[in-house]
Amino acid sequence: MREVFKFYGYEFRWLEVLDLLIVVFLVIQLYRLLRGSLAFNIFVGLLMIYAAFFMVRALRMPILTNILQNFINVGLIAIIIIFQPEIRKFLLVLGKKTPLSKDSFLTKLFLPDKFKSYKDEENIINEIITAVGRMMGTHTGALIVVATTYRLKFDTASSIPIDANVSAKLIESIFNKHSPLHDGALIIVGSKMLAAKVILPVSENPDLPTRVGLRHRSAVGITEHSDNLAIIVSEERGTVSYAQDGNLTQDVSLEDLKVKLYEVLIDGYA
Template identity: 45%
Template sequence: MIPLFIKFGIFDVLDILIVAFIFYQIYRLVKGTAAINIFAGIFIFYLAWLLVRAFNMELISSILGQFIGMGVIALLIVFQQEVRRFLLLIGSKYNLQNIFNLESLFAKPAIKEDVSEAIVQSCEYFSMTKTGALIVFAQNTELFNYAQTGVILRAKVTADLIENIFFKNTPLHDGAVIIAENKILAARCILPVSDKTDLPGSMGLRHRAALGLSAVSDALIVVVSEETGNITFVKDGSYKVRVSPEELRTFLHKDFTGFIVN
């Protein structure tokens, strides 16, 4: 006798949730990039293969079937950068490297009051004078590889020093400042640039660098636009534009209640 219902247990629900989570993370990685168009092309290619099979077009079906058979390898080649970003997302953003280090799980990095005030004061000044700035706060993800692309400072965070670094005529102004453990670890650092295609025209290379780093780390990033003077706060691949000094102070203290995901 054929059962009326398919057996559906708790592990089936868990299986669906895990697959949905993976697909959601993949969507976040490719959203707004050229990769989404490649996905559409692959989907059309797959539909064409199903269509020629349905009409028993053996020659075309066999040719397309050869490409489908190499699908996994082809996807790894075509989406090499996206796969790398996904692995970095799993290994870095979720801090799996410290999964057995209980101290690091409970002792989350905290930005000191004097450090946050120095940054807020500097960003307010940059906004008024339309001075471009890119400031990164390292969290659990190790950013020393990016710090090595710039000039190592290990200096105390003060508003005067931050304003001097990003002054247009100084040799350190072009690049990012990385703050780790409440110290300026390095300046003039090079960050990975996001390839998103749906960003507003007002967002320049600094914003793309901020989004690129936030996609592969849990860093908190502040950007000041040289063109508009707007302050932008970036985290986890999302951003909020036109952040006020009060909002920036709140975000740096890790209260993201008013953070709008874009």
């Protein structure tokens, strides 16, 4: 097998072609990851700087080459800082697809959980579904975040700690229109409701429908960079939606929501 081939008079090694294809693949994946966010403009700007660096180096312009070289060397640290949320999201998605993730074949083979009892998880699901169903009937707006793989980091300055067991009646009382806690989100981790009136980051995704409000955009925002499920009850229409992995699914039935909660909270259903 030849290690070198010619193309329009130029000679290329197969490894050079493979190197180029890998770079193109990574750039495409970065484009898909950053598309629709403010970080995309920063990404385009960095590409322009790199293109300018290679151009001035090819033209043998030493002053500009040194300036851009130093900028690129320092820029690697800046990239990590600027793109911290995007890097975290990329690693989160990558971790889900590894052979050792919780839904992988190897994990299920060597760590079987078929004898595990899911009574606690089923009780939590039933309490959430009961509360959501009642709030839909009364057009009570609500935003509930169900944290899955780790403790969710949120703004503790404005939130109110609760630390109570998941209860449908308590959820309804929190989001009652006359309750001082109804603004913001309710955070559920495991079997506990940790805090209410939590301010969440608002998504800047321009692809979201224009008619969605702050609750829906906050739900998408908290799931863009974390492995959580956000449930939204619309105050205007009395419908329920959920956000996961930065994607918004609108106007779902209670049965569909229950299936999604099973997927999130109970191993083996995903």
